[in-house]
Amino acid sequence: MKTRSSAAAPAPARSVPAPARRATTKPRAKKKPLKDDRNKPKKPPTAFFYFLEDFRKTYQQENPDVKSMRDIGKACGEKWKTMSFEEKVAYYDIATEKRAEFERAMAEYIKRKESGDFSEESDYE
DNA sequence: GGCCTGATTGTTGAG
DNA sequence: CTCAACAATCAGGCC
Numbered sequence: 756m757k758t759r760s761s762a763a764a765p766a767p768a769r770s771v772p773a774p775a776r777r778a779t780t781k782p783r784a785k786k787k788p789l790k791d792d793r794n795k796p797k798k799p800p801t802a803f804f805y806f807l808e809d810f811r812k813t814y815q816q817e818n819p820d821v822k823s824m825r826d827i828g829k830a831c832g833e834k835w836k837t838m839s840f841e842e843k844v845a846y847y848d849i850a851t852e853k854r855a856e857f858e859r860a861m862a863e864y865i866k867r868k869e870s871g872d873f874s875e876e877s878d879y880e
Numbered sequence: 881g882g883c884c885t886g887a888t889t890g891t892t893g894a895g
Numbered sequence: 896c897t898c899a900a901c902a903a904t905c906a907g908g909c910c
Contacts, residue, residue: 798902801890807903823906828888835889847890854891861892 796860799853802846806838807831 807824810831815821835843 798891798893798900800902803889803891804903807888811904823886824904825885825887825906828886828904830888832888850890857892865893 796857796864799850799857802843802850803831803835805846805849806835806843810834 807827811824811827814827814830821827
């Protein structure tokens with residue numbers, strides 16, 4: 756139980772020497788989630804996203820004029836940094852639980868990947 | 881009319 | 896060890 760007890764462990768010493776933002780468009784398949792989940796577990800929302808859910812509601816209440824998440828994201832990020840570690844821990848804890856589940860799904864995904872080939876069987880659909 | 885981008889940080893997987 | 900891409904959201908912008 757100590758593996759991740761300290762949920763709050765945001766690897767701080769990881770400077771990212773790659774400030775080069777993704778050009779202009781991100782090669783992200785945003786169209787539709789198709790069924791890639793069948794073999795590729797999608798990453799769970801991070802603590803930041805959970806905080807966003809709560810912050811987003813509050814932000815819109817006080818800022819009904821706000822546009823979309825782009826503005827909120829900035830405000831959220833700024834606030835996130837100002838938040839106390841203990842407060843963030845609350846969200847980290849939630850994300851940690853989700854990661855545990857995701858980690859299990861990923862373990863199976865990898866296991867399946869190494870175990871056998873993926874013959875896109877595909878029968879359904 | 882329909883599809884894509886943009887911004888936030890964190891997290892994880894692969895090389 | 897290190898990078899890189901992705902996770903939600905949502906409204907606006909473009910052709």
